[in-house]
Amino acid sequence: MRLEVLPVEGIGDVRPGDDLAAAITAAAPWLRAGDVLVVTSKIVSKAEGSLVDVPIDGDERVVARDEVLRAETARPVARRGQTRIVQTHHGFVMASAGIDASNVDRAHLVLLPKDPDASARALRTTLRERHGLDVAVVISDTMGRPWRNGLTDVALGAAGIPAIRDHRGEVDPYGNELSITQMAVVDELAAAGELVKGKCAQVPVAVVRGYLDPPLPEADGDGAAVLVRGADQDLFSLGTAEARAEGLRAAARLSDHGQPPFPALDELNLEKALTRALATITPGSTATFAADLLPGDGDRMGRCRVVCRPADSTGAALVSLGADVQRLRAALAAEGLGSMMETTEDGHGPHVVVTVR
Amino acid sequence: MRLEVLPVEGIGDVRPGDDLAAAITAAAPWLRAGDVLVVTSKIVSKAEGSLVDVPIDGDERVVARDEVLRAETARPVARRGQTRIVQTHHGFVMASAGIDASNVDRAHLVLLPKDPDASARALRTTLRERHGLDVAVVISDTMGRPWRNGLTDVALGAAGIPAIRDHRGEVDPYGNELSITQMAVVDELAAAGELVKGKCAQVPVAVVRGYLDPPLPEADGDGAAVLVRGADQDLFSLGTAEARAEGLRAAARLSDHGQPPFPALDELNLEKALTRALATITPGSTATFAADLLPGDGDRMGRCRVVCRPADSTGAALVSLGADVQRLRAALAAEGLGSMMETTEDGHGPHVVVTVR
Numbered sequence: 001m002r003l004e005v006l007p008v009e010g011i012g013d014v015r016p017g018d019d020l021a022a023a024i025t026a027a028a029p030w031l032r033a034g035d036v037l038v039v040t041s042k043i044v045s046k047a048e049g050s051l052v053d054v055p056i057d058g059d060e061r062v063v064a065r066d067e068v069l070r071a072e073t074a075r076p077v078a079r080r081g082q083t084r085i086v087q088t089h090h091g092f093v094m095a096s097a098g099i100d101a102s103n104v105d106r107a108h109l110v111l112l113p114k115d116p117d118a119s120a121r122a123l124r125t126t127l128r129e130r131h132g133l134d135v136a137v138v139i140s141d142t143m144g145r146p147w148r149n150g151l152t153d154v155a156l157g158a159a160g161i162p163a164i165r166d167h168r169g170e171v172d173p174y175g176n177e178l179s180i181t182q183m184a185v186v187d188e189l190a191a192a193g194e195l196v197k198g199k200c201a202q203v204p205v206a207v208v209r210g211y212l213d214p215p216l217p218e219a220d221g222d223g224a225a226v227l228v229r230g231a232d233q234d235l236f237s238l239g240t241a242e243a244r245a246e247g248l249r250a251a252a253r254l255s256d257h258g259q260p261p262f263p264a265l266d267e268l269n270l271e272k273a274l275t276r277a278l279a280t281i282t283p284g285s286t287a288t289f290a291a292d293l294l295p296g297d298g299d300r301m302g303r304c305r306v307v308c309r310p311a312d313s314t315g316a317a318l319v320s321l322g323a324d325v326q327r328l329r330a331a332l333a334a335e336g337l338g339s340m341m342e343t344t345e346d347g348h349g350p351h352v353v354v355t356v357r
Numbered sequence: 358m359r360l361e362v363l364p365v366e367g368i369g370d371v372r373p374g375d376d377l378a379a380a381i382t383a384a385a386p387w388l389r390a391g392d393v394l395v396v397t398s399k400i401v402s403k404a405e406g407s408l409v410d411v412p413i414d415g416d417e418r419v420v421a422r423d424e425v426l427r428a429e430t431a432r433p434v435a436r437r438g439q440t441r442i443v444q445t446h447h448g449f450v451m452a453s454a455g456i457d458a459s460n461v462d463r464a465h466l467v468l469l470p471k472d473p474d475a476s477a478r479a480l481r482t483t484l485r486e487r488h489g490l491d492v493a494v495v496i497s498d499t500m501g502r503p504w505r506n507g508l509t510d511v512a513l514g515a516a517g518i519p520a521i522r523d524h525r526g527e528v529d530p531y532g533n534e535l536s537i538t539q540m541a542v543v544d545e546l547a548a549a550g551e552l553v554k555g556k557c558a559q560v561p562v563a564v565v566r567g568y569l570d571p572p573l574p575e576a577d578g579d580g581a582a583v584l585v586r587g588a589d590q591d592l593f594s595l596g597t598a599e600a601r602a603e604g605l606r607a608a609a610r611l612s613d614h615g616q617p618p619f620p621a622l623d624e625l626n627l628e629k630a631l632t633r634a635l636a637t638i639t640p641g642s643t644a645t646f647a648a649d650l651l652p653g654d655g656d657r658m659g660r661c662r663v664v665c666r667p668a669d670s671t672g673a674a675l676v677s678l679g680a681d682v683q684r685l686r687a688a689l690a691a692e693g694l695g696s697m698m699e700t701t702e703d704g705h706g707p708h709v710v711v712t713v714r
Binding site for chain 2: 002005006078079080083087092093101102104105146147151152153154164174176182187196198199200208211227228229234238241243244245247249250251253254255261280281284285313315316320321323325326331335341343349350352
């Protein structure tokens with residue numbers, strides 16, 4: 001197997017209503033069955049009219065841009081300075097929701113295509129039905145990623161090619177089952193296309209030849225949507241600073257209700273968790289804490305209560321006890337443990353019982 | 358410009374001490390000046406002896422594997438179930454520190470090369486000096502990434518090619534400065550290489566031809582190390598669950614010291630921040646809070662104090678006041694505001710003054 005990656009030059013400026021299939025086949029009469037077309041999302045957006053009018057400068061431009069960003073945002077993810085990382089309505093996590101002010105006149109912003117998989121399918125259908133071409137289509141855009149500098153192109157949409165190459169169940173020559181099972185090949189095709197698009201001026205389409213063997217299946221497949229991982233499945237659904245602030249706010253909301261705000265990170269070991277929580281709050285506290293651990297039986301997790309007594313019976317010591325108890329509950333919540341507090345009184349005076357559950 | 362991506366077949370099994378340059382040139386006598394060799398890190402590790410002995414099964418294997426992971430980890434990043442995402446000593450953020458048990462016998466684990474840029478430079482030098490080949494080298498490995506399903510290949514090391522193609526200062530045909538400035542081209546080359554390596558059995562090297570024009574510069578360049586983004590620069594340096602727990606623990610540690618545990622997310626507006634903090638804690642509180650805002654003058658940010666009074670003067674109400682004050686301080690910390698608390702007394706009885714700073 002050998003691949004060729006070829007630029008499609010001479011497509012020129014694309015305007016709303018333009019026929020992309022006609023523009024691509026005119027510029028690349030050499031296209032043939034089995035080719036994968038890697039099409040920059042921007043020309044798809046332009047052809048589909050996914051543009052918004054904005055003032056060409058001044059504060060009005062900034063305000064308009066902010067409004068467009070808000071409309072394109074399904075969920076804010078992280079921010080720092082002017083950078084806004086958001087999840088779009090498609091599910092993509094991108095800086096500025098993929099809104100782009102380059103390669104367009106100052107009076108417009110280019111949005112992402114409304115449904116990039118549908119765009120890929122429509123282009124593929126037109127190429128087949130009107131131009132007799134049996135090809136696959138990948139709609140690409142440029143994204144950053146955590147942990148690594150520099151951007152790469154990835155796939156927003158796909159038709160005629162599975163987004164993922166699945167090695168599950170394959171075995172290596174040593175008899176080990178392969179641990180790397182699912183390769184996002186449409187992202188790799190987008191990256192390969194960018195290598196030729198980015199080095200030439202004004203090349204919005206590249207062709208990868210040799211990856212697929214014609215005839216291609218008629219079905220378009222599931223598209224690039226399968227690459228989108230939902231926030232509930234993602235270990236990095238929020239920026240670190242945003243998630244820390246969420247933790248602090250959760251501590252601020254810990255009042256009467258007894259549920260932990262977030263699930264435990266580790267398998268719960270009540271005794272270890274309690275020890276860690278007490279170690280966290282002991283510095284800076286004058287109260288005393290006596291933990292009473294009732295081991296669990298069978299399926300039932302152990303329970304415990306912590307009797308928290310003030311340094312003395314002055315008003316200041318009681319207020320301080322309340323603050324320390326609240327700190328203990330935050331530390332328990334960090335372990336995934338819910339708690340309740342109850343103020344009571346005995347021969348030694350007022351004190352608090354924290355029940356962990 | 359057109360690229361070819363070609364597999365190097367027939368390299369066979371690689372063992373510690375093997376001469377990779379000799380193995381590659383024997384398998385690919387067709388290599389020529391300007392080629393970019395994309396070399397799977399695993400064969401580099403094997404040739405360099407970056408392997409560790411492990412028991413072939415049982416609990417001992419699990420324990421040994423955990424120990425190896427610990428040794429390869431510079432910083433834990435996120436975990437869920439059996440998944441461990443860590444930052445390696447190189448700075449890469451990868452599942453299981455890139456340790457691999459596939460394509461190796463059961464008695465060994467393959468670690469990442471100790472210094473992949475140095476490995477790339479050494480291989481390039483040998484190819485030039487002993488085989489007369491003027492090529493660039495990329496050492497690749499497979500990584501996952503947040504927000505998207507499926508894995509892609511990226512570059513761990515590079516020599517003879519800049520890791521990043523920099524468009525800064527370039528202008529589009531409309532006169533806009535390009536917003537996408539730095540492309541991680543060695544990652545895109547690694548991805549292009551994977552397309553041919555992954556579809557063939559046992560192909561650890563691919564060649565990208567046509568991307569560079571010979572003669573190549575003699576200098577090896579900065580390597581792939583420039584792609585590593587430090588945790589301090591990264592918006593996603595910790596998993597969401599880990600960062601939330603950090604926020605809860607920070608709330609638990611808020612005792613006498615007055616510094617906020619984390620910087621503010623937004624430009625600070627004291628009045629808005631205070632209003633949000635009070636709104637967060639009011640549900641579930643029986644205390645009363647009277648805020649007193651002293652506006653800032655010039656460069657100096659405004660200051661404020663909040664007088665917090667208990668529902669009544671019973672011990673239970675004082676304990677509850679302490680808890681509520683601690684919740685207020687956590688809510689203020691979520692806004693990036695430090696605070697101090699002081700218990701005092703006046704004609705109305707004991708109360709707390711929270712000073713924000």
